[in-house]
Amino acid sequence: MAASDLPDVADLLAFLDASPSPYHGAATAAARLTAAGFAPIGIGDDWSAVPTSGFVVVGGALVAWHVPDRAGPGAPFRLVGAHTDSPTLRIKPHPDTQRVGWHQLNVEVYGGILNNSWLDRDLGVAGRVTLADGTHRLVNVARPVARVPQLAVHLDRGVNDGLALNPQDHLRPVWGTAAGGGAGVGFADWIAAEAGVAGPAEFWELSLYDVTPAALLGVEPE
Secondary structure: OOOHHOOOOHHHHHHHHOOOOHHHHHHHHHHHHHHOOOOOOOOOOOOOOOOOOEEEEEOOOOEEEEOOOOOOOOOOOOOOOOOOOOOOOEEEEEEEEOOOOOOEEEEEOOOOOOOHHHHHOOOOEEEEEEEEOOOEEEEEEEEEEEOOOOOHHHHOOOOOOOOOOOHHHOOOOOOEEEOOOOOOOOOHHHHHHHHOOOOOOOOOEEEEEEEEOOOOOOOOOO
16 A cells, blocks of 8 residues: 555544544534535435435434446445444433532443543543434533542552442542532533533433543654
8 A cells, every 4th residue: 555545644633533422423524525525415305316425414323325427227336334332431311419529420331341441531521412302412522521530549459459340339420529619510501501502401412531632652653
């Protein structure tokens, strides 16, 4: 493969940073397809005249196609598929909880996560909220608003002999303190404000994610 055939690394990293949830990933890909001349079509639209280059988005899924001008009814076709797992911590429907002065979020472990990999990371929130009229609004809080803290070693002397984490007890992130007044507002009101909608959000599909930007590793970096 020639160097000119390699993908633009900066462009790939930008795609990752713009796609912190499956819904954002589909929206980012849709925007790029539109810029390339593909026509969007809704799943409930009239499909009697399908564009030769088009795409449809349903939630976090996207299907795109292109039919060459000279392709006849008997022309063969190629299918390319990709699936990305999103193991993460999802925000539960009733997220607000407190313990000894800490405001925490109730989360659900989704997918086969490595529990300890979520400790001591700066976490943002991304996904979508559903409005009263049934429409959806993407939201991406790309700043550290939550953290799953780990005990200092002198409070857990055996931690290096094996760390056992209960997802329901030990993976609930902190997102404010009573003393500092943080997270004094409920999560539903807070996420609605972040999404730019009036009133508390009634339904959401939101996950936590590490806000560290995508990057290449290595001394070169390779």
